[in-house]
Amino acid sequence: MRAARLTGPGTLDLVEVPTPEIGPEDVLLAVGAVGACHSDLHILDAPAGAFPTPLTLGHEIAGRVERLGEAVTGWRPGEAAAVYGILGCGQCRACLRGQENRCRTVPLGGIGLSRDGGLADYVAVPASRLLKLGDLDLVQAAPLTDAGLTPYHAIELARPALRPGTCCVVIGIGGLGHMAVQILAATTAVTVIAVDSDAAALDLATRLGARHAVPAGPDTVDRIRALTGPAPDGADVVIDCVGVDATLETARQVVATGGHLSLVGLGGGTLAVRPSVAASIPLEASVRVPFWGTRAELQEVIALAAAGLLHADVRRFPLDEAVRAYQLLRRGEIHGRAVIVL
Ligand SMILES: [Zn+2]
Ligand SMILES: [Zn+2]
Numbered sequence: 031m032r033a034a035r036l037t038g039p040g041t042l043d044l045v046e047v048p049t050p051e052i053g054p055e056d057v058l059l060a061v062g063a064v065g066a067c068h069s070d071l072h073i074l075d076a077p078a079g080a081f082p083t084p085l086t087l088g089h090e091i092a093g094r095v096e097r098l099g100e101a102v103t104g105w106r107p108g109e110a111a112a113v114y115g116i117l118g119c120g121q122c123r124a125c126l127r128g129q130e131n132r133c134r135t136v137p138l139g140g141i142g143l144s145r146d147g148g149l150a151d152y153v154a155v156p157a158s159r160l161l162k163l164g165d166l167d168l169v170q171a172a173p174l175t176d177a178g179l180t181p182y183h184a185i186e187l188a189r190p191a192l193r194p195g196t197c198c199v200v201i202g203i204g205g206l207g208h209m210a211v212q213i214l215a216a217t218t219a220v221t222v223i224a225v226d227s228d229a230a231a232l233d234l235a236t237r238l239g240a241r242h243a244v245p246a247g248p249d250t251v252d253r254i255r256a257l258t259g260p261a262p263d264g265a266d267v268v269i270d271c272v273g274v275d276a277t278l279e280t281a282r283q284v285v286a287t288g289g290h291l292s293l294v295g296l297g298g299g300t301l302a303v304r305p306s307v308a309a310s311i312p313l314e315a316s317v318r319v320p321f322w323g324t325r326a327e328l329q330e331v332i333a334l335a336a337a338g339l340l341h342a343d344v345r346r347f348p349l350d351e352a353v354r355a356y357q358l359l360r361r362g363e364i365h366g367r368a369v370i371v372l
Contacts, residue, residue: 033150034352034370035084040074042087042353050146050154054101057157059111062168064148065090066347066355066368067176067205072296073143074356081143088149088370089115089142092163092171102157110163112175112332113148113155114325115140131183131322149352149370161329166336173205173342173367176322178331181210181269183323184292185217188267191290194219197258199284200240202271202295203231205367208238208343210269210294213331215239216339223254223265225280230365234343246280254284262287262312273297288314344369 033047052058070087073080091113095105105111117139118130125133133139141147141155163171185192192198192214200210203226214222215238223242224235232243244253258264264286270277273295281291282301291311293301303317304310311317323331334340343366347355355368 031151033086035086037084039078049152052099052154054099056099056154058097059093059153060096061093061148061372063092063172064088064370065173066359086146086150087142088147090172090176091148092168111160112163112171114159114328128324169369170342174331174335177205177367178209179323179328181206182213182331183327184294184320185213187318188290191266192218192220196266197221198267199223199265200269201225201277203235207271208366211235211238211240212340250280251283271295273299275299282311285315287312291317293319342367346371
């Protein structure tokens, strides 16, 4: 079968490999679609040894059951499934609470992270990682598993603050941000303020339910403040899907006293947090660095999509253009989500 594999730092190669064997509790999935994620770029850019090589990339996977391990029940060949990508230990206090994204023993364990992922004709996954998709389109479904799940989890963590009539700022309307806007629109009555440097991304945010669209630039904070009011008021929740110094600074300056900063984007910026009233986050504010989400949350994300309330804005690429898809993603030329279709 074909597979797009990390073979060394910075190198993604399309190669022929044997179809994976499955154990008794695994399912062999015929891959239908795989979302191209910014974190794949981090994997590509990582120094030698940071990830196992060769490693088939792709952790945002939807496909159809091809073959079942002998101990697997509840699935039949041909059924559509989404892959929950996290592989926690299943035994620590976090995993036992269903919070495998907080596993205390396995750091960053996942399909396409610590073992072969979905950028291939087939992927072997433990049956416990599969969720039913019903008749959802696989190309639509693949981005739900990370680009949908990650902001959904961030919103879940901030949900007590997302009261009707409050403001939520979403910075960065890319793969995750355009899902965040829809999840907020579908599950809250907050005023969504979208921020991006790209006019097309802001148009998309407005179409998806953002009340206000603010271009990123020197007056971003003033424009958001004109909508939320001056400090100590402000946005109750800020979800930064970019995470560079400039967006973190915007987030810090617009969040309300007692508000919530959710740092979703892994942009490598730094946010100063000091017990101080000057040049730090506001008093009583909290900062979260959410990671991916739980299986239960993925099931809810799939339910939102099945109800027609969550659509990925998708640009399709065949597997032999996977390298190009990541190049475009790196250059910021993908709106919504790039999805590799097999
Ligand atoms: Zn990802
Ligand atoms: Zn664990």
